[in-house]
Amino acid sequence: MGTWSAPQTREAAxxxxxxxxxxxxxKLAPGIFYHLVGDDTLFDMFDDAAEVDPESDARGLVIYKLFDWNVLLPEHAMKYPNEDGAHKMISDIIDEHLPNIGADDMLLKISKMTNEExxxxxxxxSCDFSNEQLETMIISPSPLPGSSMVELSTGQKFHVDGVWGMVTPLTEDIIERYEARLPSEMPRPI
Incomplete structure (x- = not known):
C-alpha cells in the first residue's frame, strides 16, 4: 500500500x-496516526516496537518517518503538494523532537545498522561502489539518531537509514536541510 496519508495541511500539522x-x-500508535502519518514502513516499525515493549513511546518512530519525508525527499517528490506553511510546520515539529530521541528510545532499540560493518x-x-571507495568512506552520525551519513572520497554523500538500511543519496537540495539538523557538538567523523 505504501503511503496513504501525510500531514500536508496546516490543520494536520x-x-x-x-x-x-x-x-x-x-500499541495505540496505528489507530492514532492512521489518518495523519499513514505509511507501511512506519506501521511495520510500530509492529516491531510493540513486540519489544507495547507501552514504549512511538514519537521517535513518527519523527523518523517525518524526517524521511520532510528532509530526505525533495518537496516536489510528494504526490500532492503541501499546503502553504505545512512543510515549515512539520520541519519545526521534527526540530523540536529530534533532540529528545535518546538511547532508550524505541527507534534505537529496533535499529539494525549499529556498526560500521x-x-x-x-x-x-544498495550501490555499486568499488572496495577502494568503501575503504575510504567516512561514516558520520546522521541528524536522525540510529542512522548514519556516509561520504565517499568523491564527495558523494548518502544517508543510511538505521532501521532498514536503506541508502538515500544526498543531493545538493537535500544536504542543506540535512546538515542544518546536525547538532554542533556531535562528533564527526566516527
Missing part, C-alpha cells in the same frame, strides 16, 4: 503537534 506533545504508547553492507547492497 497542528493535530500532529498536539498528539506528539505527550507520550504515545506504540553493517553500514558498509547496506551501502554495498
Amino acid at each position: 497542528n493535530q500532529l503537534a498536539e498528539i506528539l506533545s505527550e507520550k504515545v504508547p506504540v 553493517q553500514i558498509k553492507e547496506a551501502i554495498t547492497f
Whole structure:
C-alpha cells in the first residue's frame, strides 16, 4: 500500500503537534496516526516496537518517518503538494523532537545498522561502489539518531537509514536541510 496519508495541511500539522506533545504508547500508535502519518514502513516499525515493549513511546518512530519525508525527499517528490506553511510546520515539529530521541528510545532499540560493518553492507547492497571507495568512506552520525551519513572520497554523500538500511543519496537540495539538523557538538567523523 505504501503511503496513504501525510500531514500536508496546516490543520494536520497542528493535530500532529498536539498528539506528539505527550507520550504515545506504540500499541495505540496505528489507530492514532492512521489518518495523519499513514505509511507501511512506519506501521511495520510500530509492529516491531510493540513486540519489544507495547507501552514504549512511538514519537521517535513518527519523527523518523517525518524526517524521511520532510528532509530526505525533495518537496516536489510528494504526490500532492503541501499546503502553504505545512512543510515549515512539520520541519519545526521534527526540530523540536529530534533532540529528545535518546538511547532508550524505541527507534534505537529496533535499529539494525549499529556498526560500521553493517553500514558498509547496506551501502554495498544498495550501490555499486568499488572496495577502494568503501575503504575510504567516512561514516558520520546522521541528524536522525540510529542512522548514519556516509561520504565517499568523491564527495558523494548518502544517508543510511538505521532501521532498514536503506541508502538515500544526498543531493545538493537535500544536504542543506540535512546538515542544518546536525547538532554542533556531535562528533564527526566516527
